[in-house]
Amino acid sequence: MKPVIGITCSANQTSQYLADDYIKAVRMAGGVPVLLPAGGEADIPLLLSKTDGILLSGGGDVDPSWFGEEPVPGLGEIEPGRDAFEIALCRFAIQADVPILAICRGIQILAVASGGDMFQDIYSQGKPPLLQHKQRAARSHLSHTVHVLPGSLLEKWAGSETMKVNSFHHQAVRTVKAPLMVSARAPDGIIEAVENRNARFMIGVQWHPEALAAIKDPVSLKIFSAFIASCKTV
Template sequence: MKPVIGVTCSVNHKSLYLADDYVLAIRYAGGVPVLLPVGGEEDIPLLLSKVDGILLSGGGDIDPFWFGEEPVPGLGEIEPGRDAFEIKLCRQVLIKDMPLLAICRGMQVLTVAAGGDMFQDIYSQMDAKLLQHRQQAARTHLSHTVKLSPGSLLEKLAGCHFIKVNSFHHQAVRTVPKPFEVCGRASDGIIEAVENCAARFAIGVQWHPEALIGKNDLVSKNIFSAFIRACRGN
């Protein structure tokens, strides 16, 4: 039986949308994607009873209200309804220890839902000399390197210490709460991956592996395959 994967969506002018790359990546790995509409937080327990795992997708910025801050000038467009739904969804997923893959914005949602916080805009809030994290290239282009932590699950899936990733963000995780650990950083220190090795499967990545599946990127394929295996229970 193929596992059913609930995938979060963006909202724009009363329309839900999701890049097809997520659907194709889940199908490639052997899962069946089901799109989760924003809203209806009271129905989250019912939704979770119908799926085997959750993928938190990328998208717009997160309202700093959720980590106790006022908005800074560099904050981009937010989707308040999406924030509320996904953070509450993620908290219940973590309590139930369901397999979870969090991508780009999804990793930030995961961190905030677990009690961490983030930079609203790295370029105005950090003093370090930063890389270009919002690349001006195709989504399949590998933009910068990420160093993976020795012994981490992500390093085992990658089979090496350094990987190259694509990059489309200006917000970033700042504080990672336990039991999550940082397992990947860019050369400028930006947190690029987190995981909880005690969970069935709980990984967040700041890049977009779903966009690299079609390019035959082995690390991306391994991430999705491991996620779907966890959703099957093996």
């Protein structure tokens, strides 16, 4: 039976929505996508009982109050309701060992939900010189290199200790807490991927493999295939 994959949505004051590439990538890998709108935290246990895996999607900025900081000038638009829902969803999923694939904003939610923290704005808080992490090119363009940890799942999928990714962010994970570990960094030191090898599947990436899967990028296809395989029910 095909696994059901719950995908979180972007949100603003009047709408909740999701880029089609997430849906296409899940279907391409053999999953059945369902959208999880923000809100209704009390219903999260029920939602998790109906889904086999969680995809934390990209989107707007994360409220720094979740990791004990005041907002800096470079912080962008936040949606508090989405933050509250996704952090609660992530914590429930971690506790239940539900497979998690966390993309862009999602890797930041995963890190914060696990006790870590993040840069609100890498260009004012990070250590220069920094790369261009918000590329001015198509979403399918491979913008910059990342260095992959030897022995990590990413190295297994990439077949190399370096790979190229697309990039659309100004926030980033700053610190992670065990059992998460950093599995890739950009040449400027910005964290690009985390994983938990003790979980059924728990990977966070700062780039957008769903956009690269659309052009049949081999590593992106392997990420989604491995995620969906970990979610399969008997």
